[in-house]
Each structure stands twice: as structure tokens, then as C-alpha cells.
Amino acid sequence: MERVGLIDIGTVTTRAAAMDVEDGEPLFLARESRVCDLGRGVDATGQLDPEAIAAVLAMVDEALGFFAENDVHIAGCFLTSAARDAKNVEELLEPLRQRGLAPEVIEGDVEGALTFRGAAWHYPDEPLIVADLGGGSTELTYGTWEPGAENNQPANVEWVHSFELGARRLTDRFLSKNDPPARDEVFECRAYSRVTIENHLPWVGEEVTQPERLVVTGGTATSLVAMKAELEPYDPAMVQDATLTLDDVDEQCQRLASMTESERAGIVGLQPRRAGVILGGALLLGELMRATGFTKVTVSEADGLTGGCLAVYGAAHGQPGPIGFMPEVVDPSARASQ
Structure with a gap:
């Protein structure tokens, strides 16, 4: 059994999960979500709001703390529609990298x-x-x-x-x-x-x-x-x-x-x-x-958070996910120990 984590940054909700995977079957240890509303105004302006970015990063910090406390050493970080549309997405991606994550803006x-x-x-x-x-x-x-x-x-x-x-x-x-x-x-x-x-x-x-x-x-x-x-x-x-x-x-x-x-x-x-x-x-x-x-x-309560965790688990073992997607996997505890 291995433990994996995922931070999923959506247009309305930012979510995080830690999951134990045994023989390909998922078992959530914990999952948390928060309405950060990252996409507020993006359709009209093409810009992520600084307050929304701050709300997302606060949620991410809590998730990383949970990962550290629960021995999560395999993790991914995905961003979706708002990040695809925003011209200033680097204002969010760079702080995520500084936290030891490998954020990926995934396609639809x-x-x-x-x-x-x-x-x-x-x-x-x-x-x-x-x-x-x-x-x-x-x-x-x-x-x-x-x-x-x-x-x-x-x-x-x-x-x-x-x-x-x-x-x-x-x-x-x-x-x-x-x-x-x-x-x-x-x-x-x-x-x-x-x-x-x-x-x-x-x-x-x-x-x-x-x-x-x-x-x-x-x-x-x-x-x-x-x-x-x-x-x-x-x-x-x-x-x-x-x-x-x-x-x-x-x-x-x-x-x-x-x-x-x-x-x-x-x-x-x-x-x-x-x-x-x-x-x-x-x-x-x-x-x-x-x-x-x-x-x-x-x-269904089971959704992209479940599928994303399974893809992270597969990538850690060299196995691509659906339609060949191979997420980048990091050890979130590595930066914390530096």
C-alpha cells in the first residue's frame, strides 16, 4: 500500500486529498475542499484576482501541512479552466513551485x-x-x-x-x-x-x-x-x-x-x-x-480528485493515465526538510 496526495485547483473550488492505494484500489485518507473562487472575473478580464490567488495559496499551505503530518511522499498539483484562461497565471504557478510542487495546467x-x-x-x-x-x-x-x-x-x-x-x-x-x-x-x-x-x-x-x-x-x-x-x-x-x-x-x-x-x-x-x-x-x-x-x-462523489490521485500513483510507477497523461510527481516533504 502506498500513500499519494493531490492538490486540485479549480475555477471555483480548490481541493486536496491524500489517498492510500492498494492493488490499484483507492481509499481516501482525507479530502478537503474550499471555495476560493479563483475564476472570479477571469472570463471578462483574463486575469486572476490577487485575493483569489491568496485564498488558493492558503488552502495549499494547509494541504502541504497535512501531507507532512501523514507521510505523503508522492504528490501532484493540477490546475484547470481558470488557469488555462488567465494571462497572469504565473502569479500563481511560481508560488506553487516555491512550495516544492510541480503545478500542471491540464487541458480539458x-x-x-x-x-x-x-x-x-x-x-x-x-x-x-x-x-x-x-x-x-x-x-x-x-x-x-x-x-x-x-x-x-x-x-x-x-x-x-x-x-x-x-x-x-x-x-x-x-x-x-x-x-x-x-x-x-x-x-x-x-x-x-x-x-x-x-x-x-x-x-x-x-x-x-x-x-x-x-x-x-x-x-x-x-x-x-x-x-x-x-x-x-x-x-x-x-x-x-x-x-x-x-x-x-x-x-x-x-x-x-x-x-x-x-x-x-x-x-x-x-x-x-x-x-x-x-x-x-x-x-x-x-x-x-x-x-x-x-x-x-x-x-458521483468520486470524480477528478479520485482519478487524479490514481494518475499520480500510476506516474510514480511509470504507468501513464487515461489518454496517455503522465503527471509530474514530487515528494512534497523534500522542500520542507531542506
Whole structure:
């Protein structure tokens, strides 16, 4: 058994995990997330906000402290959509390097494949479409998890596409002028999301056969489950494999669209700091379901954090991850001991 760590810096949420891996099976020792909102304003300005950078680095320092206390000697650090878009991303990357990390700004297809690897192992031998609804981008990935596959590559990814659609991006673009947003702003957000997704679906061009299950990961989907069940405190076991119907999502969209951001912050089951982007994410999920033809989705707690940890573990043993991705691995304790 080996212990690996990952710091995953997303557009809305920064997350860290330590995982024990035995015979390729993941077992989380701990995982932590914080809404740092790194992508706030990036869609309009192309710049990361200094306060958001500081919030991310504070979370990273806590994660590195946890790694040191728990003998994590294999670790990776990934950044996603906001970092891909920001012109001043070096203002974040350099402090990460100074902390002994090897930060990698991963492309959308890698992000989608890692999320597929993290989510799909719960559904062996079942063709799946996995959607990762993020803050700045959304990835759709089609494939099958095949236990016992050769070369320790059970995640058979056949198709992946990254959309520039996310809870933060849509909020900034369509829903930030009024609080609550006007009806036409909500309509424009829905329409833009729907058309963008419909133009890139593999079964429309008969590249693949449409699967029977759509698995959705990310803070929007998990929050909607928690809101529906009024989970306080949040319970991952109640969220994993939960079902959201299109009626559930539409009901929450109607509710959220009628509330101010401060009112949303008081909803039981919703992290208060996610109140500013939850409507954009919920509208996106509803249009994703309509565009793909699914009236219900399976929500997964296992996601790119799981897939990323497994990729870090594989890279430490010379094994590339899904679609050939080989992350750079460091010993986070090396700098601390210098």
C-alpha cells in the first residue's frame, strides 16, 4: 500500500486529498475542499484576482501541512479552466513551485479523462457518459471501466470533449447584472448552454451509441442533492449514487432564480460561498440533461480528485493515465526538510 496526495485547483473550488492505494484500489485518507473562487472575473478580464490567488495559496499551505503530518511522499498539483484562461497565471504557478510542487495546467480532455477514471470504477463494464460540471468548463467523457484490463488501464476512454461552460463562467457572463437575475438573463443562460452542448454530442454523429447512464460530478450536482435532502452536515455517503431527475433540477432552478445571493446563502445543504454560482451551475445541468436526452442522472462523489490521485500513483510507477497523461510527481516533504 502506498500513500499519494493531490492538490486540485479549480475555477471555483480548490481541493486536496491524500489517498492510500492498494492493488490499484483507492481509499481516501482525507479530502478537503474550499471555495476560493479563483475564476472570479477571469472570463471578462483574463486575469486572476490577487485575493483569489491568496485564498488558493492558503488552502495549499494547509494541504502541504497535512501531507507532512501523514507521510505523503508522492504528490501532484493540477490546475484547470481558470488557469488555462488567465494571462497572469504565473502569479500563481511560481508560488506553487516555491512550495516544492510541480503545478500542471491540464487541458480539458485530460480533465475529463481523469474525472471519468475517478467516477467510472463504481460502474464496471457499463458504457457511461460522465459529465464534470466545473466552474469554468464542463467535460463530457464517454467510455467503459473494464476491471482486469491489460497494462492496468481499466479506464477505456473513447471520446472526450471540453466545453467552455461552467457555473462561474455562466454567472459572470449572464447572471451577474441583477440580483436576482432578470427572466431574460436566465433564458439567455439556458439557451447558450443548450446550443453549445447540442453541437458536440458523439451519438448525434453516430460516433458512439448513446449510453443508458449519465453520471454527473462536481459541486453543482452534489450541492443540488444536498439541498434536496437538506443535508446538514454534508454527508458524502448520502450523495454518492444519488439520483437527480430533470424535475428536481428544474424545481431548484426556479427556486434559486427567485432568490437573491444572500438568500441562497441560507439554503440548508448549500455551502454559503457557493451561493453566487449555484444558479448558473443548476441551469447548466438542466440544459445538459435536455441536450443529451437524459431525464435523470446519477450523482458521483468520486470524480477528478479520485482519478487524479490514481494518475499520480500510476506516474510514480511509470504507468501513464487515461489518454496517455503522465503527471509530474514530487515528494512534497523534500522542500520542507531542506
